[in-house]
């Protein structure tokens with residue numbers, strides 16, 4: 001089933017609108033931290049909350065999603081690393097197939113386990129080709145998934161991987177340096193993937209300055225994801241939201 005969340009995202013991509021996703025890791029965020037995020041997201045434009053992490057304890061996740069849904073209109077998308085991380089309080093799920101890796105468990109195995117529960121839930125499903133990119137240090141995601149990330153300086157491999165994902169019917173591509181990446185996915189790789197596929201493109205991992213956010217958007221990211229830097233310095237949310245909005249303002253002016 002195609003979903004209203006996906007349709008809206010795809011429409012934004014076709015219009016050239018950019019979006020900001022804030023990644024909230026339930027294990028790194030206490031209730032006060034979450035309240036602060038909610039206040040900031042009411043002051044600035046946040047398009048999505050992604051909820052997940054590589055070591056999530058599900059009781060924390062359920063409480064976090066409950067709080068977000070009770071206080072904010074921003075859609076909540078699960079960003080799971082395991083089939084146990086389903087939670088039907090969220091609006092939707094990035095159903096990740098780890099296409100940069102060769103571990104069948106994360107290409108299809110976990111999905112088989114989750115399928116019946118997913119069908120019973122009301123979660124909107126966004127089938128996502130997930131690509132981990134080497135980012136200068138081993139990330140939790142790469143260790144936990146037991147996969148080798150794509151080489152940082154091989155945009156052609158990334159482009160062909162994304163192309164294969166599109167041909168297999170996936171509906172989004174997520175290029176991820178992994179949380180806390182030493183450096184983000186390169187603009188050259190983002191550009192190569194952007195040119196290779198029509199799908200909406202999500203980029204995250206190691207985006208910790210406005211310059212890096214800007215570079216990812218210029219290179220062709222439709223959605224940028226920020227986690228760590230907002231945890232460290234919550235005021236970064238306002239700065240990066242402004243970068244995204246300035247793109248959308250210029251784009252709207254140009255299309256008049």
Ligand code: 1GP
Pocket residue numbers: 023176177178179180181203204205206207225226227228229
């Ligand atoms: C990780 O893309 C996300 O999966 C966000 O990464 O925490 O480094 O911003 P950061």
